[in-house]
């Protein structure tokens with residue numbers, strides 16, 4: 157009998173995501189550490205303009221992290237007490253928390269359970285007179301159905317804030333994510349496409365949003381003489397004109413961001429290669445469903461999320477998860493629907509609010525995916541998944 161030997165368990169844990177830092181990154185940061193500016197210096201504006209060019213936007217404003225950037229976008233969009241923002245439950249808590257920071261009300265619309273992206277029909281159902289903003293998340297790096305969402309927004313004068321934390325380098329119907337939205341947020345956390353340690357950035361084409369974001373990041377302080385409310389009595393004069401925060405990125409982080417941006421294309425290319433390898437390995441699987449890609453939505457592959465066919469498996473998702481961890485494959489789960497977290501349950505959001513998101517949550521897991529993974533790492537993942545799911 158022809159028996160295939162059981163694959164050996166990996167010796168070390170393969171994480172689900174990881175940064176790529178090389179000597180050029182380190183040299184860029186070191187040069188700033190030896191210079192005059194640690195916090196806001198000339199590299200912030202340089203990073204912002206290079207980033208804006210990379211995504212095809214007019215302006216970009218860097219923040220201390222992606223969550224702070226989302227907070228800034230909600231402020232710039234004018235979200236206030238009781239204003240409703242329709243977002244996805246299939247996301248990190250920050251996409252909804254930023255609305256609460258502004259005393260607004262997150263409203264969760266359901267997702268397409270094959271893509272994890274907002275279902276425009278569900279969004280339409282949840283629009284009320286209080287709705288101010290639609291905040292789609294480009295889940296796993298695949299662009300949400302922006303044409304339909306923007307049409308809904310346009311008909312009612314709503315702002316669209318895109319949570320593109322997963323989608324730097326993604327393309328929607330030939331247009332880069334960030335190039336043509338109202339405000340688009342990218343995260344610069346180490347598991348995301350490029351990193352500054354902590355960091356976030358908003359891309360926009362609107363000058364009024366750009367100004368508001370700049371003010372908000374720096375306590376609401378204005379120094380530009382042309383924008384002062386009072387005649388300046390002396391050169392030292394400045395005004396705090398609105399309530400902002402200290403959400404600044406540092407100059408050495410901007411140096412890292414600049415150096416990382418040079419590698420963005422390479423990073424996206426490598427992520428696509430690994431995703432293509434997983435697609436090929438699981439396309440005909442009896443127990444594993446590969447992530448569905450929509451026409452015209454070119455993912456930048458932040459995550460590779462498989463859905464298990466639980467009816468064909470003898471074990472549940474959590475057991476598959478445990479077996480993969482035992483094989484030293486660092487799986488993750490993206491995400492627990494936001495409103496199921498205890499804090500949101502206490503605010504009154506009920507279980508069953510978004511049935512498709514809840515069904516999806518019951519059967520997904522995320523496989524390791526990052527550009528520094530080797531082909532051998534990817535094969536380890538494939539074999540471990542085949543072993544754990546019996547395919």
Ligand SMILES: *Cc1c(COP(=O)(O)O)cnc(C)c1O
Nearest residue numbers: 221222223247248250321343345
């Ligand atoms: C990473 C992430 C954010 C922002 O996270 P920060 O850690 O604050 O940069 C927001 N939304 C989603 C979907 C994310 O994955």
